[in-house]
Amino acid sequence: QVQLQESGPGLVKPSQTLSLTCTVSGGSINNDNYYWSWIRQPAGKGLEWVGRIYTSGSTNYNPSLKSRVTISIDTSKNQFSLKLSSVTAADTAVYFCARTYSRDGMDVWGQGTTVTVSS
Amino acid sequence: DIQLTQSPSFLSASVGDRVTITCRASQGISSYVAWYQQKPGKAPKFLIYAASTLQSGVPSRFSGSGSGTEFTLTISSLQPEDFATYYCQQLNSYPLTFGPGTKVDIK
Numbered sequence: 001q002v003q004l005q006e007s008g009p010g011l012v013k014p015s016q017t018l019s020l021t022c023t024v025s026g027g028s029i030n031n032d033n034y035y036w037s038w039i040r041q042p043a044g045k046g047l048e049w050v051g052r053i054y055t056s057g058s059t060n061y062n063p064s065l066k067s068r069v070t071i072s073i074d075t076s077k078n079q080f081s082l083k084l085s086s087v088t089a090a091d092t093a094v095y096f097c098a099r100t101y102s103r104d105g106m107d108v109w110g111q112g113t114t115v116t117v118s119s
Numbered sequence: 120d121i122q123l124t125q126s127p128s129f130l131s132a133s134v135g136d137r138v139t140i141t142c143r144a145s146q147g148i149s150s151y152v153a154w155y156q157q158k159p160g161k162a163p164k165f166l167i168y169a170a171s172t173l174q175s176g177v178p179s180r181f182s183g184s185g186s187g188t189e190f191t192l193t194i195s196s197l198q199p200e201d202f203a204t205y206y207c208q209q210l211n212s213y214p215l216t217f218g219p220g221t222k223v224d225i226k
Contacts, residue, residue: 037215047155047163047206049215062214063120096162103210104169105153109162 002027004097004110012091012117018084022097022110023077030055030075037100038071038082040093041112048093052100053080087117121145121209123218131226136197140221142190142207150186151211157220158203166205167192197223 008020022036029036038050051061053071061069065084073080084091094114098106122145132138142152150170155163165174167183170190180195194201202225207218 046220047157047208047217049217052215060213064214098162100210101168103151104172105165105174105208105210106155106163107165107168107174109165112162 002099002108004099004108006095006097006110006113008113008115010114010116012087012115013119014088014117015086018082018087018091018115018117020082020095020097020113020115021079022081023079024099025078028075029073029078029080033101035100036071036073036080037098037106039096039098039106040091041096042090042093050082050084050095089117091115092117120214121148121212121216123207123209123216125205125207125218125221127221128219129222129224131224132197133226134197134199136226138194138197138201138223140192140205140207140223142185142192142218144188144190144209147187148209148211151209152183152185152190153208153210154181154183154192155206155208156201156203157206163206194223 003025005023012018035054037052053059068085070083094112096112097110099108124143126141152170154167157163171183204220204222
């Protein structure tokens with residue numbers, strides 16, 4: 001079955017760029033039935049959708065982050081990535097990647113990776 | 120942006136209880152609602168899509184209903200493994216948004 005795994009630095013300095021990768025295994029990322037999302041969750045708080053990408057490269061971002069976020073996809077590596085620039089302590093969170101089917105929902109999630117923004 | 124509210128934000132219940140969580144949207148979202156269950160330290164688990172369709176493998180004690188602006192998640196007979204936080208999500212329009220969550224705790 002399809003599995004997702006986040007990877008990237010667990011500690012990022014303020015004003016720098018957070019970079020995470022989600023590796024898809026057990027299936028191809030190059031599937032027009034799905035798109036690929038990033039979601040984050042600060043400790044003890046709720047879920048916040050960051051953005052999504054289709055295999056075509058088309059993206060949508062949360063307006064609250066839009067000027068700082070970039071999501072890209074590498075179908076040859078079965079991976080998609082998140083870059084969030086000019087980070088502050090408010091970006092400290094668990095970051096999840098997820099597969100999304102149409103307008104149904106996020107049916108497969110990575111386990112999440114904790115990113116702390118601190119000097 | 121479409122805002123989602125959930126009520127209650129916290130509920131205390133016993134094994135075997137029937138539990139209902141309500142999710143309200145700030146504007147109509149047809150039936151583009153999903154429900155998730157999250158346990159501490161874990162990723163959310165996909166329970167229901169299209170407001171009322173049970174995801175494969177999810178126990179039948181879970182059910183969803185609603186359309187437009189009001190939606191409900193019902194657990195017909197609460198089991199020990201159901202104590203968790205539940206989130207609704209709207210997929211009608213971008214940005215996708217989640218409700219603030221409902222924590223179901225043991226009475």
